[in-house]
Amino acid sequence: MATTTAVDLTSQTKPKKLLLQVAHDWLTTVDHKKIGIMYIVYALVFLVIAGFMAMLIRIQLAVPNNHFLSPQVFNRLFTMHGTTMVFFVGMPILFGFGNYLIPLMIGARDMAFPRLNAFSFWISAFGGILLYYSYVGGSGLYGAGSAPDVSWWAYAPLTEKVFSPGHSTDYWTFSILLSGIGTTGTAINIVATILSMRCKGMTMTRLPLLPWIYLVTSFLVFVAVSPLTAAQIMITIDRYLGAHFFDTQAGGSAILWFHFFWIFGHPEVYILVMPAFGFMNEIIPVFSRKAIFGYPAMVAATVSIGFISLSVWAHHMFIDGLGAGGNIFFTAATMVISVPTGIKIFNWLATMWGGKIQFKTPMLFATGFLFQFLGAGLTGIVLSSAPMDWQLNNTYFVVAHFHYVLVGAILFALFAAFYYWYPKMTGRMLSERLGKWHFWLFVIGFHLTFDLMHVPGILGMPRRIYTYEAGRGWDSWNMLVSAGGFIQAIATVIFVVNMVWAFYRGRVAGPDPWDAWTLEWATTSPPPDYNFAVPPSISSRRPLWDLKHPEDVDSHYEY
Amino acid sequence: MSTIPVTREVSEAPWTLPSRGIVGMACLILAESAIFIIFVVAYVYYIGKSLSGPTPKQVLELPIVATICLLSSSITAHAAVSSLRKDRVSACTAWLGATIFLALVFLFYTAKEWYELIYHYGLTIRTNLFGTTFYSLVGLHATHVVVGLIMLTVALIAGLRKAMNEHHAEKLEVLSLYWHFVDAVWVVVFTVVYVLGR
Ligand code: HEM
Ligand SMILES: [Cu+2]
Numbered sequence: 182m183a184t185t186t187a188v189d190l191t192s193q194t195k196p197k198k199l200l201l202q203v204a205h206d207w208l209t210t211v212d213h214k215k216i217g218i219m220y221i222v223y224a225l226v227f228l229v230i231a232g233f234m235a236m237l238i239r240i241q242l243a244v245p246n247n248h249f250l251s252p253q254v255f256n257r258l259f260t261m262h263g264t265t266m267v268f269f270v271g272m273p274i275l276f277g278f279g280n281y282l283i284p285l286m287i288g289a290r291d292m293a294f295p296r297l298n299a300f301s302f303w304i305s306a307f308g309g310i311l312l313y314y315s316y317v318g319g320s321g322l323y324g325a326g327s328a329p330d331v332s333w334w335a336y337a338p339l340t341e342k343v344f345s346p347g348h349s350t351d352y353w354t355f356s357i358l359l360s361g362i363g364t365t366g367t368a369i370n371i372v373a374t375i376l377s378m379r380c381k382g383m384t385m386t387r388l389p390l391l392p393w394i395y396l397v398t399s400f401l402v403f404v405a406v407s408p409l410t411a412a413q414i415m416i417t418i419d420r421y422l423g424a425h426f427f428d429t430q431a432g433g434s435a436i437l438w439f440h441f442f443w444i445f446g447h448p449e450v451y452i453l454v455m456p457a458f459g460f461m462n463e464i465i466p467v468f469s470r471k472a473i474f475g476y477p478a479m480v481a482a483t484v485s486i487g488f489i490s491l492s493v494w495a496h497h498m499f500i501d502g503l504g505a506g507g508n509i510f511f512t513a514a515t516m517v518i519s520v521p522t523g524i525k526i527f528n529w530l531a532t533m534w535g536g537k538i539q540f541k542t543p544m545l546f547a548t549g550f551l552f553q554f555l556g557a558g559l560t561g562i563v564l565s566s567a568p569m570d571w572q573l574n575n576t577y578f579v580v581a582h583f584h585y586v587l588v589g590a591i592l593f594a595l596f597a598a599f600y601y602w603y604p605k606m607t608g609r610m611l612s613e614r615l616g617k618w619h620f621w622l623f624v625i626g627f628h629l630t631f632d633l634m635h636v637p638g639i640l641g642m643p644r645r646i647y648t649y650e651a652g653r654g655w656d657s658w659n660m661l662v663s664a665g666g667f668i669q670a671i672a673t674v675i676f677v678v679n680m681v682w683a684f685y686r687g688r689v690a691g692p693d694p695w696d697a698w699t700l701e702w703a704t705t706s707p708p709p710d711y712n713f714a715v716p717p718s719i720s721s722r723r724p725l726w727d728l729k730h731p732e733d734v735d736s737h738y739e740y
Numbered sequence: 741m742s743t744i745p746v747t748r749e750v751s752e753a754p755w756t757l758p759s760r761g762i763v764g765m766a767c768l769i770l771a772e773s774a775i776f777i778i779f780v781v782a783y784v785y786y787i788g789k790s791l792s793g794p795t796p797k798q799v800l801e802l803p804i805v806a807t808i809c810l811l812s813s814s815i816t817a818h819a820a821v822s823s824l825r826k827d828r829v830s831a832c833t834a835w836l837g838a839t840i841f842l843a844l845v846f847l848f849y850t851a852k853e854w855y856e857l858i859y860h861y862g863l864t865i866r867t868n869l870f871g872t873t874f875y876s877l878v879g880l881h882a883t884h885v886v887v888g889l890i891m892l893t894v895a896l897i898a899g900l901r902k903a904m905n906e907h908h909a910e911k912l913e914v915l916s917l918y919w920h921f922v923d924a925v926w927v928v929v930f931t932v933v934y935v936l937g938r
Contacts, residue, residue, distance in 0.1 A: 377760040407774030
């Protein structure tokens with residue numbers, strides 16, 4: 182088997198730099214790889230913070246009649262937890278991976294607009310910091326300052342000045358506004374990079390599936406995040422200039438806010454979950470030692486998910502009285518989306534079918550993703566029928582459903598991506614042993630928490646309650662759910678330890694530790710500033726396969 | 741050297757890709773359109789729902805002159821780009837000047853309209869839903885005009901200082917795309933606010 186012999190393995194010995202110089206290099210960088218890593222690090226910091234908040238919430242709910250937290254602090258905690266997880270963990274970490282990987286995978290030297298890239302990063306990061314700055318407020322740290330308490334959808338008219346005096350809601354709107362601007366900037370950059378920076382020979386039909394998915398996701402960002410930006414502008418005008426967009430006293434409409442928010446809110450979950458699909462598309466084939474099954478179908482499914490997800494938002498509003506027509510339309514549209522999603526799951530299974538599967542840690546997490554995503558889809562179908570939703574809306578069933586997606590699918594895909602690309606980013610391998618501990622503990626904790634959480638939901642436990650009476654049949658379930666949460670927290674600590682340890686002590690990775698096929702593995706780990714000394718040019722979907730198997734090149738099999 | 745050229749045979753076929761400036765601007769326009777759509781939807785949704793006066797019929801007048809000026813500024817902007825393509829820098833500068841002038845006339849009419857609405861009819865953003873949605877939508881559009889105006893002025897200054905040549909034609913084209921977008925939005929705003937809304 183021919184190998185990538187042309188790769189120079191000698192490690193570049195760099196002169197040691199002063200700490201200040203290093204900091205300066207990072208703070209002023211426009212290199213897509215450094216920006217990508219900064220996104221990831223900032224998201225990880227927020228992941229730990231928001232995870233800590235989740236632990237506080239679970240302590241409070243573990244036993245009935247608990248007074249560990251005050252009601253107000255509880256409100257602030259779940260608001261900050263949700264907002265942080267969606268806007269300052271999910272989106273930045275996905276854009277971080279996108280930033281890092283896309284230019285490498287398409288054989289480019291940088292993003293299309295490097296300075297816009299740095300700007301987008303800093304403005305999003307500033308949004309996150311602003312959100313947390315609200316804690317340093319009126320009533321001190323334990324009283325949690327004046328952090329927002331309007332939950333992550335900020336329903337009007339609760340957010341109007343009368344019901345939400347002070348500045349907590351302003352912190353919320355401004356930080357979401359800033360992160361929205363940053364997200365849009367990055368999405369523009371991603372589209373321009375993918376469309377105009379591809380290396381020679383990389384036609385759209387040879388584009389790896391991960392950039393394909395980021396392309397569709399970026400279009401979703403344009404048409405879904407902008408409505409949120411618009412709605413934030415409106416609420417700000419209401420609060421500061423005394424306008425009446427959502428002021429029900431002056432004829433304004435709260436339902437209009439619901440629409441505006443969910444026109445963003447539902448596609449948002451696809452903005453988060455689609456990159457997770459992208460990771461699967463890269464990881465599953467490599468560890469099954471087979472080319473992805475049904476490349477054209479995968480692309481088609483991605484594009485149609487993008488479109489359909491724009492027409493289902495009002496399934497979050499079944500209980501607002503949409504009328505029969507609305508209910509039927511949004512029920513049907515929501516169910517239709519399971520068709521392209523089903524195609525994807527089928528293709529991943531078909532890729533694994535008959536392959537020589539290697540259960541390294543990335544593949545373990547990918548397999549976990551498959552099962553859990555399936556489960557999440559099934560509970561989603563339950564909720565998408567309006568009559569079921571009338572029963573289950575605003576119960577812990579919904580909470581269990583969306584955490585199944587957010588944790589069981591997206592976070593698992595992210596962990597898979599970490600184990601897969603960490604060697605590329607740092608030049609060192611994560612420990613397989615710690616990785617397996619991380620995986621199994623997390624799986625156990627996850628299922629303990631979120632499988633069981635459906636039950637109190639069905640038994641009628643409302644979401645967002647601060648405490649509950651004993652003897653309703655919810656007690657032991659909640660205790661187990663909380664215990665599962667702590668197991669997940671321990672697993673996460675193992676993960677963090679693994680990353681820190683591997684950074685200094687991990688096995689040296691070499692350019693292509695997984696024997697993979699896409700272009701990012703054709704350069705050193707970590708890649709040099711300019712990515713590729715000679716811009717590559719390719720003639721199939723799996724350029725490295727061609728290089729390693731000149732007798733059996735990939736392009737013969739493409740369709 | 742630390743990386744490899746991944747090719748086995750280098751194909752000689754020409755390899756052309758779309759310009760990144762234009763792709764980027766197209767994306768920005770898509771995102772901005774979504775913002776405008778939300779504001780337009782809010783405007784349409786609240787037509788006739790104000791709990792108190794004044795109503796659009798009582799106070800709004802058709803801004804014919806302003807509209808003509810703004811729409812013709814799209815033509816002059818286009819002319820500026822084509823002159824620069826042919827490396828006729830002074831013609832380009834003149835067209836840019838004309839564009840800026842027309843945009844200023846438009847803004848002047850907006851300012852006059854707002855002045856009258858506020859001081860003669862007492863309509864502010866707080867008065868009623870009409871005031872809220874009117875000032876927000878028209879104001880959002882006017883903000884875009886101002887931003888475009890600033891960028892056009894930068895281009896004009898570059899032209900006057902002879903710092904512009906045909907290699908900048910693509911950049912100017914990106915700017916003119918933005919300007920055409922601002923004009924197209926005005927057509928929608930005009931229809932919704934001044935035709936349907938009355
Ligand atoms: C298989 C596709 C999916 C279907 C059919 C589906 C269906 C639904 C439905 C009908 C609801 C409304 C429940 C209610 O509020 O009563 C809901 C809520 C929710 N879903 Fe999904 N969903 C799907 C995928 C996702 C994904 C991929 C995510 C996140 C990445 C997600 C996150 C959420 C969230 C956060 C909520 C809660 C909204 C709230 O706070 O009220 N869902 N889903
Ligand atoms: Cu939804």
